[in-house]
Amino acid sequence: MSVPPRYRAKSRVDVSGEESRAKAVAVATELFALTGFKGTSVAAVAARTGLSQSGLLHHFPSKAALLTAVLEERDRQDGDFLAGSAGPPLGWAAFDALAALVARNSTRPHLVGLFVRLAAEATEPAHPAHAWVHEHYSGLRRWLTEAVHSGQEQGEIAEDAPVDSLARMTIAVIDGLQQQWLLHPDAMSMTAEFEAFAATVRARWAR
Template identity: 40%
Template sequence: MTAEARRGYAKGRAKRREILDQAMALFGEAGYRGASLRVIATRCGISHTGLLHHFPTKEALLLAVLEHRDDVDGAWLSLGGTAGVERLRRFAELAELNSARRGIVELFSVVSAEATAADHPAHGYFVRRYENSVAGAQLAYEEARRAGALRPGIAPGDAGRQLIALMDGLQVQWLLSDCTTDMAGVLRTHMEAQLTVDL
């Protein structure tokens, strides 16, 4: 690949990232249905056709935004091969991270609610995401139990589902409280009541 081709590729990746960032912000502000590709293109300083070169449909852009968020968060949760109690600690740390990313939290809260409709383009994505999130939390609780760190009577499957529901519910409360709800603190208190160790 020539130096010129590498520069063009890097420039294209940078523009794609800018589009994802602007789309994330607008989807969070207006919801998926209320957001316009033309507005996103304008915010990025490109034409509507230029945006379609990177993302041929609004649905493709939404899924790219959601997948990008999951890639970043998934890599962070798995950093260092965390498991068990350490993985549960990471869930609380992720809530701390989210407290500095209002736009992402708004996007997730708005679009996940919209996507309960079976005809929403992200419906399948969110069905799979919740299945994977609950399974990941359940596995962390199972590993904590094998390590002797889970209190008797705590069922990993139920605990995993509760943790994901609590995380998402706290995000809505945090948004509605003008970002004053201590998401990470509530999560830690909840998990520590289930564990024999501190987080």
């Protein structure tokens, strides 16, 4: 009773595999950014990649694995941007580095969308990206607190500056600005807004 499988399209070209994988990750990044992880179907990613669903699942055993790949890729791209080649920035330089990051993100709306969506979705402990988001935040906070702290030691930042609060609110500003920017990209400049914030903080706590 089994129907013989149909022939494939003649024009079919099996690509290098590495390429397909990379394209799938790029497509998934974009779709996860637009409609979230839950809101994106494997089939949709496959279609835009130019594969069948099974073809995509050949490269990534599950949807969660695809998400992992996306996150790893983001880490790889962003990874050393803040750490920089000359060691972690100290004191106010950290805020400049953050401003540069914000400026860079203004160029890459999918990555911003991806992160905002994911951060919200992954509040749920069972979400496959929960641990990742968690680490992302605590890593960022640690980095910033250390920078501010050593800024104090160098006498660049006031001794009585509330280090932890400064770190938390700075991260909060970045997140919140991203949210507003995604809603209305043309109506504002994330970079300018962040710099206004940084200037305020600086004026208040410079030694």
